[in-house]
Amino acid sequence: MTPAETSDARLIQRVADRDRAAFEELYRRYARPVLGIALRRIGDRGRAEDAVQETFAAVWRSAGRYDSSKGAGAPWLYTVARNTVVDALRRSPDPVAADVPDHPALSRGPDEAAETAWTAWRVHRALATLSEDERPLIELAYWGELSQSEIAAYLGIPLGTVKTRTRAALARLADALDGELA
Numbered sequence: 001m002t003p004a005e006t007s008d009a010r011l012i013q014r015v016a017d018r019d020r021a022a023f024e025e026l027y028r029r030y031a032r033p034v035l036g037i038a039l040r041r042i043g044d045r046g047r048a049e050d051a052v053q054e055t056f057a058a059v060w061r062s063a064g065r066y067d068s069s070k071g072a073g074a075p076w077l078y079t080v081a082r083n084t085v086v087d088a089l090r091r092s093p094d095p096v097a098a099d100v101p102d103h104p105a106l107s108r109g110p111d112e113a114a115e116t117a118w119t120a121w122r123v124h125r126a127l128a129t130l131s132e133d134e135r136p137l138i139e140l141a142y143w144g145e146l147s148q149s150e151i152a153a154y155l156g157i158p159l160g161t162v163k164t165r166t167r168a169a170l171a172r173l174a175d176a177l178d179g180e181l182a
Contacts, residue, residue, distance in 0.1 A: 006022075009066075011073065013063070013066070013068065023056075026056075026059065026077070031052055033140055033144030038051040038088075041085045041086075047092070055084040058083075058084055062080065072132055072135070075128075126176035137151055137169060140154065
């Protein structure tokens, strides 16, 4: 089986057995999308790149705890990435400005932060309802910031298939979230 044909779940299982080639293939597949997630959350390229390295170090260490019966490999890897980014933000939050501005802060208040967290939770819950063929497309498009052409090349599937599955996935998400998000 060629690396492109090997499932993420199988690669993670091989990483648990300390297979360096499987680890390199996972890194090749997911380093860019994970960097996109880290950049959006952290906002600093250097710290985001550090988070990518920490993510894959965590994948190497914890691959033995991955259970393919509980879900596909990509969501597990993205969860490791999200946790690593959150940990990085906790360890070294943005530096505090020395001078206090003379104008009111434009940042969100606690009520808006809570609403944003609720919305994010709902969207992630709705994503979990997508099929294994649809979910990676949405993840790569929105968190990995890949175009549909890049997704087609990355996954080795026709561009028309990517477009059809993306359209169906977005319709399914809209139905799942109907009336819940304003």
